Amino acid sequence: MVSLIPFNLQYHVEVKRNNKYEWLMFVLTVLVFALHGLLFHWLPGYFRSKRDPEGVKYQKFFKFLKIWDSWTNCIGIKVPFKKNIVYFQPSLVLLALFHSAVLGVFCIVQTVDLDYQPRQYIICKRMLKVAVGNLPMIMILLMKHDLVTAISGLQHDRLVFVHKWLSRSMWVLITTHFLLAIKYWLDLNFPIMLVIPPQIFGLISYVSFVFLTWASNKWIRKWSYEFFLIQHRVFGFIMLFLAFIHNPGNRAAVLISVHLLVFDRVLLKVLGAVHRRMSPTKGLCDFEILDNDTLLVTIPVKKTKFAKKTWYTTILPKFSTWDAGQHVYLNVGKISFFQYHPFTISNLEEDGEIKLVVRKQKGFTKKLYNKLIKMKQEEMNKEHNISIEESPSHKNKLQLKAQFIGPFGAKHQPFLGFDRCLFIGAGSGGSFTFPVALKLVQDIKQRDEANDFLFRPANQFVHLVWIIRNKENEQWFQHMIEPLYDFIQEGRIKLTIYITQEEPEITQERGNNEKTRIFKESVDSIEFQTSVYSKERFAIERHYGRPDISNLINSHANVLSDSVNTKSLSVCSCGPELLTNRIKVECQKSRWVKDAPDIYCYSESF
Ligand SMILES: Cc1cc2nc3c(=O)[nH]c(=O)nc-3n(C[C@H](O)[C@H](O)[C@H](O)COP(=O)(O)OP(=O)(O)OC[C@H]3O[C@@H](n4cnc5c(N)ncnc54)[C@H](O)[C@@H]3O)c2cc1C
Structure with a gap:
């Protein structure tokens, strides 16, 4: 032709x-x-x-979502x-x-x-x-x-x-x-x-692209994230520059x-520098060693009149404020000048400071942890000539200059409109679930007190589940558990802690099954309460063993089963991928039970 x-x-x-x-x-x-x-x-x-207060409207749309989710869910x-x-x-x-x-x-x-x-x-x-x-x-x-x-x-x-x-x-x-x-x-x-110059440039650009694509594999990132980042940036620059000429x-x-x-x-860098300059301590932050592999970092933040949340802060950067569950990128110049690592803000903005729970891994976090141990040891040596282990006050705060960029993320649906909200956090995943759940119960209380039930259910139930290895780990989020006490007492939220690698101390056994024995402990002086909303009994519950995820989700979905109105359940989780994927699968199963509620599943994993 x-x-x-x-x-x-x-x-x-x-x-x-x-x-x-x-x-x-x-x-x-x-x-x-x-x-x-x-x-x-x-x-x-x-x-x-x-x-409506009785249930969700636009049921056809949610039916479509349910079908879509069955097609797109993981197996x-x-x-x-x-x-x-x-x-x-x-x-x-x-x-x-x-x-x-x-x-x-x-x-x-x-x-x-x-x-x-x-x-x-x-x-x-x-x-x-x-x-x-x-x-x-x-x-x-x-x-x-x-x-x-x-x-x-x-x-x-x-x-x-x-x-x-x-x-x-x-x-x-x-x-x-x-x-x-x-x-x-x-x-x-x-x-x-x-072999003419443009082709040579093209060839070098291609070789850089090969490294860019294949030297970013999981095992390389696991071996050294720092190496991955540096080579990714260098090859990225070479590839783009020479592709431009080619x-x-x-x-x-x-x-x-x-x-x-x-x-x-x-x-980002400009906002980071402004944050640091405006910070009440000019970037000096508290670092607290919580245990063998966990730190609590506290970054003071100056309250400003710009700290407003409006529609455009959904897309544009926020300043001096953050939404529950958002994360920032932390940089500690003394450890690594160029590295910024993401950590979720584990508290609410009203505290006027950002609290990050940092688990020790193999790179930046390990160097940071070791540096703090060294600083502490030096302090001990100067003062008493004793070792850290011997020191009764080894939890004292240390100070280092740090800066952050952000906040980012946490683009989930508003939880205020759900009949039941289940939050499941594993380990440092609590950094996400604790603040989001606390903010939710605060909002619910505020609305209840104002008798404002527009577009929300009259009785809302919040269940926060936290999975940790040892009871000692509870100290990581003491700053979030304490503000929850009042809400637990009022029966607005139920907190269940699963301790997976420890046997209980002196406490009363309630069940027969070895693996899921349940123990309840009262919280300080708070007695068990019966919720005025759901007639369920409230306290911090401690279970020794792993949670039965299927049972957990089903139990909430079953309560909301209704043949007349479609109720709604949100399941929000943060933890390792294995857990969040399991949760997605279980949510999907629960969606197809007769008269099941609309189930919204949101997960973050790190
Ligand atoms: C959105 C988000 C929120 C997070 N929140 C927390 C938190 O609240 N508490 C907490 O302890 N950890 C959190 N993490 C994980 C934390 O960022 C990593 O553990 C930390 O960056 C490890 O640094 P490292 O150099 O010591 O890691 P390495 O030992 O070098 O690597 C360990 C793992 O961390 C990942 N990682 C390392 N550096 C980065 C980076 N710059 N960006 C993304 N991933 C990285 C790597 O994929 C690797 O698998 C979060 C991660 C993300 C993505």
């Missing part, structure tokens, strides 16, 4: 089309994110916030020789196939009538453009600000997953482009074209991506 496009115009038509598909790729990804946000974050949030598989169940989300495979199909179509569509060069080479050039079309989104997903999270309703870890998927599909396209280009010039017997057609995408990221980082 002879092309209808005149030979002398074909190059220009090709460039135009390639640019079109490059930007279409970007626009399509933006639309997918926006659509996800609209359907699964904004609309459900809006509909839930307009509920657990027992793999031979693996101790734990492996969870995976089959719908992600479908999504990956769909995305690959779109990439494939964009690479070949409207290339047939371009015959001024072999078709293989025309497709080879298109591939590069379609691949580069992914670049702005790959970079946008690296932004720390909440722009994408707020629009799409996707959490930080999901965005990291999409970042990796887009990068890897870009790598496949660029590798194919690279091989086809070599073949083209060798077939023409023109090898000199492979092909002038890539410049717009590269420039936009780099500028967005630079703007994000500069704004």
Whole structure:
């Protein structure tokens, strides 16, 4: 077939089309994110916030969500020789196939009538453009600000997953482009074209991209996150810079991506520096050693009149204030000048200071912990010439300069409209669940006292479950457990602590089953209360053993089973992925029980 496009115009038509598909790729990804946000974050949030006191309205929409969730939920598989169940989300495979199909179509569509060069080479050039079309989104997903999270309703870890998927599909396209280009010039017997400067730059850019893509594997991040970050930044810079020179057609995408990221980082650094300057202690923070591998970091924050939460702070950065459950990136210059690590703010803004519970890992956190031990030992030596272990006051606070950037995250649905809210936190995951649950019961109390039952249930039940290894770990969140006492006493919240690696001390046994023996202890002087709302008895409950997640979720879902009105249950969890995935699976099972409530499942894992 002879092309209808005149030979002398074909190059220009090709460039135009390639640019079109490059930007279409970007626009399509933006639309997918926006659509996800609209359907699964904004609309459900809006509909839930307009509920009747008896139950949720817009039931057809929630039925659609239920069906959607069954298609997209994760499933657990027992793999031979693996101790734990492996969870995976089959719908992600479908999504990956769909995305690959779109990439494939964009690479070949409207290339047939371009015959001024072999078709293989025309497709080879298109591939590069379609691949580069992914670049702005790959970079946008690296932004720390909440722009994408707020629009799409996707959490930080999901965005990291999409970042990796887009990068890897870009790598496949660029590798194919690279091989086809070599073949083209060798077939023409023109090898000199492979060693001209732009091609050499392209080659170096490609090699950097290989490292960028494959040296970010889980085992490398686990081995040394610091090494991963440094090499990722260095190769990222080389790759972008040389891609910019290799092909002038890539410049717009590269420039936009780099500028967005630079703007994000500069704004963060400026806000971080302002926070530090305005802080009452000029950045001096308290570091408390809680136990063998846990620290409590307290960062004073100056209250300002900018500390207002309005609609635009959903997307734009907040200053001097934060939402319950948000996290900040902490930097301690004396430990590592360039490293910023995410930690969830474990208290509420009214405290006027940020409290972070930091668990010791193998990199920055270990160095920080060891530095504090050393400082403490030096102090001991100076004062009494005794060791830390001998010191009765080894929990004293130490001070170091630190700064933070943020807050970010916690883009969940408002919990105020649910009949029951179940929070499950494991270990330092309590940093997320404690403040969110406390804020919720505060809001409920405030509304109850104002007799304000508009768009919310008349009787709301909050259950906070915390899973820890040892009873001693309870001290990590003493600053959050204490403010909960009043609410526990009033029967507004129930706190259950599961201690998994310890036997109880002197206490009375209530059950027969060895694994799930239940013990109750009264909290200070508080007696067991019977809630005026649900007639359930309240206290801090301590269970020795692991919680039965299925039973826990089912018990709440069953109470809300109603054949006339659709009630609602939220299950919010934070902990290791194994736990949060298990919770997702159990929520899904409970959704399909007859007369089940609308179940909203939100999880964060770190
Ligand atoms: C949103 C979020 C909130 C978190 N909140 C808390 C919290 O409240 N308390 C707490 O103890 N931990 C929290 N973490 C985990 C904490 O960030 C890591 O444990 C810490 O960064 C480990 O630093 P390291 O150099 O000692 O780790 P390494 O021993 O080098 O690595 C341990 C693990 O931490 C991850 N990690 C390391 N550095 C980073 C980083 N800069 N960004 C993301 N992940 C990293 C790595 O993937 C690795 O698997 C949170 C993580 C995230 C993503």
